[in-house]
Amino acid sequence: MATEDKPGLPELQAARRKGRGLLFWAFVFSIFVNILMLTGPLYMLQVYDRVLASKSVETLVALSLLVTMLYALMAVLDYARGRVMARIGARFQTALDARVFRATLQRSANPHDRPACTAVLRDLDALQNLFVSPVLTAIMDMPWTPLFIAAIFIFHPVLGWVALAGALIIVVLALLNQVVTAYRVRMSQIATQRAHAFAEQAHEASEVALSQGMRDSLQTRYKRLRNLALRESMNANDWTGIFTSLTKAFRLFLQSAILGLGAYFVLQGELTPGSMIAGSILLGRALAPVEQAMGNWPVLQRARAGWKTLERFLSAVPLPEDRTELPVPGSLLQANGVTIMPPGAKKPTVRSVSFTLEPGHALGIIGKSGSGKSSLARVLTGYWPMAAGEVRLGGATLNQYDPMHLGRHIGYLPQTVSLFAGTISENIRRMSLESDSKGVVEAAKQANAHEMIMQLPNGYDTYLDGNENQLSGGQRQRIALARALYGDPVLLILDEPNSMLDAEGSDALNQTVKRFKERGKAVIITTHRPAAIAECDMLIVLDKGSVVALGPRDEVLAKTIADPRKPRLATARPGKSNKVAM
Template sequence: MTFSRLSSVPPRHELRSVLNSGLSCLGLAFFFSVFANLLMLTGPLFMLQVYDRVLSSRSEETLVALFMLVAMLYGLMAGLDFARGRIVARFGARFQSCLDKRVFDATLRQSIHPRVRASTATASRDLESIQTLCASPVLLAIMDIPWTPLFIAAIFVFHPTLGWLAVAGGASLILVALLNQKLTRRKLANAQSAGARANMLSEYARQASEIICAQGMKEQVSDRWSQQRADALGQSIRASDWTGSFSAMTKSLRMLLQSAMLAVGAFLVLQNEMSPGAMIAGSILLGRALAPVEQGISQWAIVERARSAWRSLDGFLNAVPPEPEHTNLPRPKAHLAVNGLAVVPPGSSAPTLRGATFEISAGDALGVVGKSGSGKSSLAKALLNLWSPVSGEIRLGGATLDQYDPDALGRYVGYLPQHVTLFQGSISENIARLDQNPDAEKVIEAAKKANAHDLILSFPNGYDTRIDGLDDQLSGGQRQRIALARALYCDPVLLILDEPNSALDAEGTEAVNTAVRELKVAGKMVIIMTHRPQAIAECNLLAVMEKAQITRFGSRDEVLNASVQNAGVIRHTFAKAGNQ
């Protein structure tokens, strides 16, 4: 019961392929269902024998023998039910396990693209909904429904009138099931959608808790969330009312049919057309025939939720195809060439970067300066291969970025974002990029390159200090210096710094400048996106961006002389920073 790999599966058929690879599990469960349902005849046949043979013959030995046989058969049936329940539960777990990493990877890659952000937020929950269906009793009820005609056919053996009554009862329940599906599908979907909106607002509020409290927005946000939550609860109650009404109707109808079966059977016994044992057995068989239908209706919300999740997850995975396999390229040389690069953000039609062309080599530090919205962030995301160019190309060590495996590229290109995110774990694990067995020597070396070694040793437990990525136990500058060590952990050939001085004091700024200086000496490349003069103190090259274009590129002093009136003051700032 193993699942095939998905790397060669066309994206459009991923869910179907995983399902098909586990059909042997479902086939085995259905095989057990054959015998489990045949053993369901034990009760009716036992009642038939007791009424027609034991009571008429008054044989205690026959009663004991029949009961021992029935006990053995019920024990076997319990074992089969237990076995098929375990099989379908493990099928659901393996289905989720096979797709968990795929969904998680797709969520990470696509979370920066607004056009599928809603699907991203629910993809994991969709997968869990499908797994819940596989582990729920309703799947076994669906496997039992095909045996309903067999039990009804057995009732015909007792008497045709009872058989036709069973057919009429089964048809009534099927009609109720169809009405249930038709009338509750939209209501269940609306309830799920309303609940998702409320949960999304709650998550946004959690992430922005500081600004909400600081700006006096708590009451307004709380009121809005309460309105959405009340709407979700109302939708859920309405859907539950409809589902509950059909469930109650089904249960009452089934009990009425069993009573009707007894009444008609008793009439036929009085007419000497059948035996009392057949009357009781027919009633039990009818209850067993209609039980899976009743169970399916009562748990229809699980089925509907799984169907909706299947469609949503299938669309999400189609929109985010698996990463293609890449040939492992050697470590690139320190040479970056950008030629005619144009970038359009996902979900937009207007380019935020046009015609960018420049080249840097080993030992170069390039400062990219410009106003907000000039295209600096677009250039950074393109250099990190987060956004694909619509025209032009980026070559690192002679190969375009898309030729590298994304994980390998992450080791060759270090990145320090403006807004630093650390994760739950030790400082050592964060620097080692959450490696469960971090290389202590490489961790310390990266921290020293980032001039964060002494800072880390000042913490109570040094490198083993546990941090929570969501709290504020570290200052912004401390977090940024730890993140710089993380960017340097794999000894990248290119380091990209996005506003590295935004949260640093004078000591932190000097630490970053020292790190840039040492990287240049080591033959690495550095690109700094900034608007602060202190950040480009160690840059030998400068690019000025205006209106999504690089308007000037060249040596730092030449570009400053040509574009900045107070270039002398800025150079004095550089000299002062270098002497500190």
């Protein structure tokens, strides 16, 4: 298949090329390491054939000192080769870390893809682990196997042919190992990933699991998945173990066979004792890389599977196109015929929605649960793609903006609030590494969260461990609102912004919306609570994904109250108490 059909392949190849220079030096070190591997056989040859024959202690001492220095040099070179290989793996991972992480964020828009997003990060780790494992150095040593076998031919042709036949048998065992175990290893990996994905889901929903008595049921399901993964893993390991054990036993037998056959030729006067011992050692050294590679074969198989998965994953999430950086847009928002098909869904949840939101105005989107309010909010932020239609901000369609720049222009408060591990200040400034105390405090004041934050033990420097329970739901929502307001966006999209707020918090939210409008900015609020639309100028009523009412707030409310078939809210007036009438 052509490279053009695999968009992710060039990225992986480019990352691999990052370590090409270091790989050259690893090969250079391998050359000298394998040459120094001849130290043992040559030393044995000299001791048996020269030292014992001459009974010279001086020769023995000189040879021993030389061998000591050579082995020390080999240790240094082998250590250097290992360090170089580790850095090749680090360069490979560094080249792809940001790209893979960004791709996982994009694919996470589809809930069905989230387990795969977590797994693909482990695939990248598997590729990095390949470089630090012994399997690659063993592969580098394999080209020296013919040289060592050729040296055995020099000692005696029969020994050489036996060594060559044994090496071919071990290679056949290695190929059979690949054919027989590849499918089983892949099934083991899939089963393990499913178990990990279920465990992550259970941890994320631990509050519900423990409070609703689901612990034993979840534990039983997890145990079944783990048992399946263990069975698949043991099956794969058993087959791999068979070939590994066969290879090891056959290599030891072959060394003994060479030794025994060499002894016969010594008795026949066709071989010296030193050559007999050296031949056995050389054979062991010639076959060691193959045995080592087979022992670490699961690492290689895991890396190969990870390479293919990454290739498919990156192909599915191509690099974003370079876009001309547009100036800060105006607050005019236009939606024309917007139809939404959520990622992974088979039918649209929102159909042909059109409206225009002028600067300095607020638009409320109301409707029953499941009517498409949150789906529309996600599309208006650029998080979800549209199946049809277009959305323009400041006259330009959303896809004309770079996603990073668009996120600065649109403040978004999702229905489910997520905070990250870091201080409150870092969360408000959207986890930026650059300190901006002035901007953070200003955003918190706009969200009417400043006083609440100051009452915490360490104020803005209070450390949050993600979505832990240190803060109440209302406090997290107000901090998330401050995050949405950070950076002076031109459009504010609030999805159920008062779902966790008390009366005081709802009033503060309305004040925030009012001030935002007074600055000539636009606001969109999706809600089913009347208090949230007190500052809305326009209303859209959604029912089953379609617009059933659109216009000034009071007129729309009057129509929905008069028509019992439509979702209704009591008339919402600023400063008045409002009740839901469904």
